[in-house]
Amino acid sequence: MATEDLSTILPRVVIVSRRSVRKNKFVDFVGEYHLDLIVNYGAVPIIVPRVSGIHMVLESFEPIHGVLLCEGEDVDPSFYESHLNSSDLTPQQLDEVRQLHSSDTAIDKEKDSIEFRLAKLCLDRNIPYLGICRGSQVLNVACGGTLYQDIETELHKKLPEDQRLAHMNYENYDGHRHLVEVVKGTPLNKWFKESLVGDDKMEMFVNSYHHQGVKQLAKRFVPMAFAPDGLIEGFYDPNNYNPDEGKFIMGLQFHPERMRKHNSDEFDYSGCPRAYQEFVKAVVSYQRKINSTSVTKPIKLDHTLLEKKRRVLVRSFSLAREIYFAKDEIHPSAESELKVGEEFLKKSSSSKFLQSNIEVSQQQETKWKEGWENSPKGNLARKIFGKMPVEQLTNLVSFYQTMGKICSQVLDLKIHGMS
Known part of the structure; x- marks a missing residue:
């Protein structure tokens, strides 16, 4: 013992x-x-x-x-x-x-x-x-x-x-x-x-x-x-x-x-x-x-607030897709929205789901670097994502196209299933 x-x-x-x-x-x-x-x-x-x-x-x-x-x-x-x-x-x-x-x-x-x-x-x-x-x-x-x-x-x-x-x-x-x-x-x-x-x-x-x-x-x-x-x-x-x-x-x-x-x-x-x-x-x-008195109390969910945060979160990952497909510039207000995704990844980077996919994440990170190494879009992405730690970038590269959809589906189930 x-x-x-x-x-x-x-x-x-x-x-x-x-x-x-x-x-x-x-x-x-x-x-x-x-x-x-x-x-x-x-x-x-x-x-x-x-x-x-x-x-x-x-x-x-x-x-x-x-x-x-x-x-x-x-x-x-x-x-x-x-x-x-x-x-x-x-x-x-x-x-x-x-x-x-x-x-x-x-x-x-x-x-x-x-x-x-x-x-x-x-x-x-x-x-x-x-x-x-x-x-x-x-x-x-x-x-x-x-x-x-x-x-x-x-x-x-x-x-x-x-x-x-x-x-x-x-x-x-x-x-x-x-x-x-x-x-x-x-x-x-x-x-x-x-x-x-x-x-x-x-x-x-x-x-x-x-x-x-x-x-x-x-x-x-x-x-x-x-x-x-x-x-x-x-x-x-x-x-x-x-x-x-x-x-x-x-x-x-x-x-x-x-x-x-x-x-x-x-x-x-x-x-x-x-x-x-x-x-x-x-x-x-x-x-x-x-x-x-230090026992954790059950969390009381505010469904309206959750829905609002879900929409902002989905928007933050949509911005990442926009960088990849076309845009050469991002408005400062949009850059602040992107930080919501960053905070999400901070809290989620240790989850079992992300950890189980770390190998796939690393492969996609390599492919992304090869295509964007010297392009203007790559420079723009590096500027925006440069403030993030490597672990968060790794997870973002692997899931940036699908995370919004996954989060939306899971939160919808939580919100409507508990209401």
Whole structure:
């Protein structure tokens, strides 16, 4: 039994790589925690490399059954800032932010282009989308939301000191946690329900690796968690959330895949992998849904249109006969009609009927060339037929005198037999 192509069986989740410098050259990478979870729950991760120009050929990665965006530098502020919504940061403050967060503030326009195209593709087609950290910010901006360019400078300066907290700790990168309050009735509440502390506040601790975050949440989204400083740590589209039906549009500012105990692969909470589990469930359902709707529907014939096309088609082959018998010139309008025959031959050249007569076709082509080699009529025919590929010319030579009659007879039978 032939081995089936797994890409036609397992759903495909597209993930965009992040670019970094290693040994004086650029390398692309995606964190393995993401890949492991996607594979473990039954999908295939397809890595889109962050390469110049790749945003122009994203259709080459089709079919896309899900998109996971995660990790990367700051989103280019030009995507969400305007003269009506400009940054609160002064040039001096921006310089200070760039120095403090130098590894994140280098804008990557190519990665932005790739990821915003993918985000909009998901929104247009309702393809399942999971955004982690930067991926959640891309999702919010793609839907019309905005970001804080720097949380500490823009948000915390307006808060009393006891409400401020660190969202980034370079000295304790993986171990840093801060409190969040989970909103009741949201998917996040459902996933972490057994681990949430407090009867009313529904709190838990999450990791944090970011200096930017959601400033204005896009209208289509509902918050799922807030940090004590008011920053939104998770959101989703309630109108596009039903994993069993292939619906999943969500952004998480924290990294549930990396919320693991020290020197262990054990998660902080049993709900941590649920984001990936439910996301892949939606991806599987989405693949099943689009596969079920891709079945070819019966063609409904328009008999009037068929008759009109039949007459034009017969006329196109009549023109070929006119060239052979007498005419030295053909009106431009007639030349356009001849293209109809050309298109017909394109679609018909692989049919069993034409293939079975290829030998006869080649013999008649030789005879035709001998008689017309140096005649004015031959020159005229070469001019008109010169735009056609050799295969089409071969078929035309063999059947140009009879094709009109055959097409007319067959179409008459189809039209009148089905009417």
